[in-house]
Amino acid sequence: MKQQTLTMQDAQNTAKMLSEALPHLQRYSDAVVVVKFGGNAMGDDAAMAEFARDVVLIQQVGAHPVVVHGGGPMINEMLAKLGIKSEFVRGKRVTDKATVEVVEMILSGLVNKRIVQAINDQGGRAVGISGKDDDLMVCEADDPELGFVGRPVEMNVQVLRDLYSAGIIPVVAPVATGMADNETFNVNGDTAAGAIAGALKADRLLLLTDVPGVKGADGQVMTQISPEEIRAMIKDGTIAGGMIPKTETALMALEQGTRAVTILDGRIPNACLLELFTDHGAGSQIRSTEPRVKPRTRR
DSSP states (O other), rough: HHHHHHHHHHHHHHHHHHHHHHHHHHHHTTTTEOOOOGGGGOOOOOHHHHHHHHHHHHHTOOOOEEEEEHHHHHHHHHHHTTTTTEETTEEEEOOHHHHHHHHHIIIIIIHHHHHHHHHHHTTTTTTETTTTGGGGGEEEEEEGGGGEEEEEEEEEEEHHHHHHHTTTTEEESEEEEEETTTTTEEEHHHHHHHHHHHHHHOEEEEEESSSSSSSSSTTBBBBBOOHHHHHHHHHTTTSSSSHHHHHHHHHHHTTTTTTTEEEETTTTTTTTHHHHHSSSSSSSEEESSSSOOOOOOOO
């Protein structure tokens, strides 16, 4: 009898949560949500399945998820197996011809199809492509000293619209075509996600990371940040290291028409659902000072 009471209570709690989520579900009906997936979760089967389930749920409530992924640890592992040594310039990997071939193999092949399969296993319909398909993402060299590391200069996102309009979840590997001689370029996953979100005028861009969010000068995670605050924090050194390119990506996406960007901890269970469908939210939301996105409260 006691077990039955606990089960009923759990069911009532679930029903209450679904009821409270209604305004958020309505808010994201027909919205484009770009999700950058990466970090430690990519190497964990249970975390991968949970992420895939969340993406399918986002689609089921009427939104249009577009997944962009990275794959750095898998690339490093394969380079080591092949005995390809990496050189670094100012802390960044030089991507030569041999390295970019490995990058394309791992990102467009192993990682991309693993995510596609995980989404399909959860009842979704996913198709994996790279930035080279239909010239989705055309690049030029970001820094000649880094070799085949690209910066998007031309975006052709109609293929993504065609896919999600047909009920298919696009999964994009950040490998792109070059402007000049059709070279292959490796593109930072966050950069690719920001460029895609901006080109789609996405409602939301979610950058999943292995950190809780953007921390202020007091060391606490900031839940709401304006672009002006981001620029000031980069200038005074509050934002440093790997958080700089993530926040710069957020600013770029906002400038190109994305409504809001959230940098959040992908290690938290159901992080995307917390951010989109609850008042609590997750991580640090960056948006313009114009209140186009409903402010959130924190418990």
